[in-house]
Amino acid sequence: MAGIGIVGAGVSGLTLALRLQQLGIDATLYVEADADALRSGRLPNTVSRMGHTLARERELGIGHYRDPGCLMGSARLSIKGDPPLEFVGRISEPFHAVDFRLLLPAYLDDFTGRGGEVVVTGTPPDAAQVARWSREHELMVVAAGRRSVAELFPRDAARSPFDRPQRVLTAGLYGGLDLGPMFSYNISPGCGEILRMPMMTRHGVASAVLVEAVPGGPLEPISRLPAAEVAGELARLLPGHAPRLAERADPGLELLGEHDLLRGAVTPVVRQAVAELPGGRIALAVGDAWITNDPLTGQGANLGSACAWIAADAIAAGGPYGTAFGHATAERMWEVAAPVTHWTNAFLRPPAEHVLTLLLAAASRQDVADLVLELFSDPAYAWAVFSSPEEVARIVDRPPGP
Known part of the structure; x- marks a missing residue:
């Protein structure tokens, strides 16, 4: 066996590969394109990485492109109206935005430079190809791949309230x-x-x-x-x-x-996270292969990084990497992913009355403005706030702080 097979070289796949490498676990990364092809491609997204994600990158030793000009220490929220509702909040850990045509090749070079094995496939794999690769690995983790994702991981209707794009x-x-x-x-x-x-x-x-x-x-x-x-x-x-x-x-x-x-x-969707492969092995979905949220709250790469970290630690705890392992790991990832998914889906709808109350308070109080913008770095607490009239009342009723 050759350790863990990972499909996809996005944030999730590369974070998982680098973390397993750091933990001394062999991993093979299957990618559609090499670093040079990634650099010359089309814009893949516009992503901001936030506090917890940046902390994981520091632990992996993969800090790149830390130019002050792309480190955001403040944010302005404006809602059109007469008059508009707007405020500026300060961010304790600056958001960081780098074109993924620069960032992902740098991570891929980090992985290969530290001895990681990369297989360039040239085309997106299908489920049959993932099954063939699984013969060489104890576990397959799918972090990307249009064909394999659709074939292996069906939509989880209970966790996917939309059946069409909302934006x-x-x-x-x-x-x-x-x-x-x-x-x-x-x-x-x-x-x-x-x-x-x-x-x-x-x-x-x-x-x-x-x-x-x-x-x-x-x-x-x-x-x-x-x-x-x-x-x-x-x-x-x-x-x-x-x-x-x-x-x-x-x-x-x-x-x-x-x-x-x-x-x-983007049609927001949560998929089943575990697929049973021919031969008795499983494939585990992480990142966009598992959950695709609208980018409205900027959480895609941050959630992908968090779930890859959880998966890496579960793998490092040891096998067997069967169905029970897959479902247990998926539940641990869902503890992190659920608040992100619920919060993002809520933002695609008109705001509730208590959310407007919070935003109005932020427009007149700097401490509340700072808190609202900091929520983007703490999606678990963000959902606890935006889903709770009681928590909003607690925030706006407390005395103003520094």
């Missing part, structure tokens, strides 16, 4: 929109959201902008325009839906390049 997404890297190292979260009720963050890219620090459009609403058409027209349409949309961003946009706002644009839609 149409347009993400791009832009020049001419400089707010410095601040995260900007703009809500246009009934229309969608526009998120902006400074990101380290192949062109230096630039603005990553994600438009989350309610299907059929006024923000959606940007998702269908030719790439050459996207920046102009974004400039047209900002004054009406994200006026604070519009104030800082230059007349020369431009998309950095044709490959610096990503468009599509």
